[in-house]
Amino acid sequence: MKPEHLLLLNSVSPPTVHPDGSRAVVSVTSPDFDTNAYAGQLWTVPLDQEKLPRRITRGFRDTSPAFSPDGLVLAFLRADAPSKKSQLCVVEADGGEPQVITDRLLGVETFSWSPDSHRIVFSSREPEAGRYGTAEGTAAEAEEPRLISTYQYRINGEGYTRDKPRQLFVVEVPELGGEPSAPLPEAGQLTRLATDAGSGTFSADGSAVYFAAAPPDSDDGLASRIYRVPATGGAPVAFDLATAAPQSVLEVRESRDGRWLFYIARELGSSGRDFVARNAVLFCVPAGGGEPLPLTDPEMMDVAVPGSRIELRGSDRALVLNNAQGTVELLELGATGGHALLVHGDKAVTGAAWAGGSLFVSFADASTHGDLAVLDDGQLRILTDYSALLRTQTDIVVPQEVTFDAPDGYPVHGWLLRPAGKGPHPVLLNIHGGPYTQFTVALLDEAQVYVAAGYAVLMCNPRGSAGYGRDHGLAIKGRFGTDDMQDVLAFLDGALEKFPALDAGRLGIMGGSYGGYLTAWTIAHHHRFKAAIVERGFLDPVSFEGSADIGWYFGGEYLGDSADVLAAQSPLGQAAMVQTPTLVIHSENDLRCPLEQGQRYYTALKREGVEARLLIFPGEDHELSRSGRPRHRRQRFEHILHWWARFLPTAANPADTPHA
Structure with a gap:
């Protein structure tokens, strides 16, 4: 492999699975020297091994695909040029012309479907007036000075954060196939926080949205809490967790039956800053609140894998990834027991999703930078070969x-x-x-x-x-x-x-x-x-x-x-x-x-x-x-x-x- 072969490194996203289990969709991106950016599109990958994977979008950079729960619509993020921010798009699941449904100045970062398939909650940074291009003719160097009074006010890769906190919005998904000139649907703002809101996910009945965020006026610690806000708008309410020590909550998801809340968090000790070698743990707590139950071993297991999310399987089970001795495993954990190690060995699992009886798994190993497989009878059946060109042009x-x-x-x-x-x-x-x-x-x-x-x-x-x-x-x-x-x-x-x-x-x-x-x-x-x-x-x-x-x-x-x-x-x-x-x-x-x-x-x-x-x-x-x-x-x-x-x-x- 030579430096010029970087453009052959295809990265494969975690999959989304059609509700009937017949196919998955992933985004496949790679470096592009001509545009000096990362480009890629969405691919559909059939479960039927007689059918080949095929590209289904043609945007400059299409990422983060997600089928609606009813299987009729595919949502994803699109940046239509190297310098453009990603916006939320929807397209008919069986094909068609994608429709952009947001126009956020700083782009859309994450999103999640409602159970009724009619709404999407998404996160986007909301800039203060006068900053980041909101004041016409005012360049960044001419903006007003920033008066800092907190420890936490910027982060690598993002820059300043307190003047553009990440907020949550809900948008109604329009009927597809309408006039191209139709106005964008109006997104309702759910949160108005001073600090960043985490990725939002709907409750099982669609009435509320869960997310994680730092408590108000909390600056000298790393703790964050779970909040619940009505999907129609209102004041977020902290979820009742009976924990002895502060936690840093990374992600939260309600079970499909609505009885349980799964969340990933790290304990932080009494100081709220004791993060050293703290493994991320998958917890389960009754949806009405109470004492969380750890489903993974806080001493030996670490379920915070970059880019992965809690995925649901069945009514009360969660899929998570675990860092394990130079590999990344796929675990299935039930709210009431019945845990299973689904994928382990010489692979680094990067994502998984289940629907319609099919469990699709994205992974990397010694010979691929990223591919997709399905779990059949406890064994991975590989469905793609996105590193084929890399292997033919280099000696891996x-x-x-x-x-x-x-x-x-x-x-x-x-x-x-x-x-x-x-x-x-x-x-x-x-x-x-x-x-x-x-x-x-x-x-x-x-x-x-x-x-x-x-x-x-x-x-x-x-x-x-x-x-x-x-x-x-x-x-x-x-x-x-x-x-x-x-x-x-x-x-x-x-x-x-x-x-x-x-x-x-x-x-x-x-x-x-x-x-x-x-x-x-x-x-x-x-x-x-x-x-x-x-x-x-x-x-x-x-x-x-x-x-x-x-x-x-x-x-x-x-x-x-x-x-x-x-x-x-x-x-x-x-x-x-x-x-x-x-x-x-x-x-x-x-x-x-x-x-x-x-x-x-x-x-x-x-x-x-x-x-x-x-x-x-x-x-x-x-x-x-x-x-x-x-x-x-x-x-x-x-x-x-x-x-x-x-x-x-x-x-x-x-x-x-x-x-x-």
């Missing part, structure tokens, strides 16, 4: 799963990818962010590009990672750079000892976010690496507190409250010990790990005489490597390969590799 390398012991005997689990040939191959030790996330078995463009350039790639989930239980995640609280550093180095040494084709004399180390932290910390204490890449790093916990969107709580909860404790765990404070040539990569609009983190670290290395470069991407945020502009993602890879070619040249990536 399947990772080898390995485990090595740390010095204290603790097992460190991960994967090795090796290039073709006998070697010896230079080795790149790649460290993930978080730290409470995990590398998975899913195809990773990062690893594939590096192995194609002639590098053996090592990826592991050291202590501090998610997917291995809460104790595993808590192991480094207050002790960054201890067990986590020992784990990644033990994983490296174990692989070097076991596999003679790996060149112990030619090592590189790299990582982003927390992975940037651990890379910077490691090269201050070990000088065995020929070069390093520190990307979007958490590099100075002291200044992080006042500059990052999560800085007001992250460092204190993970590292400790005192300035001395924070400084003692700061890679910036260890910069004088670094000898390794280092490429620092950062994005201008990164609010999670602000640009100053990379700038100050780069400057400190330069002052110490370390060979260093600073690569800054304009217009990008913390998600550059995952969802940044396609051309920037390609250029990022080209710069990275050029850096490795200087210090770890290979036949496939020689020392004269040109700059991007």
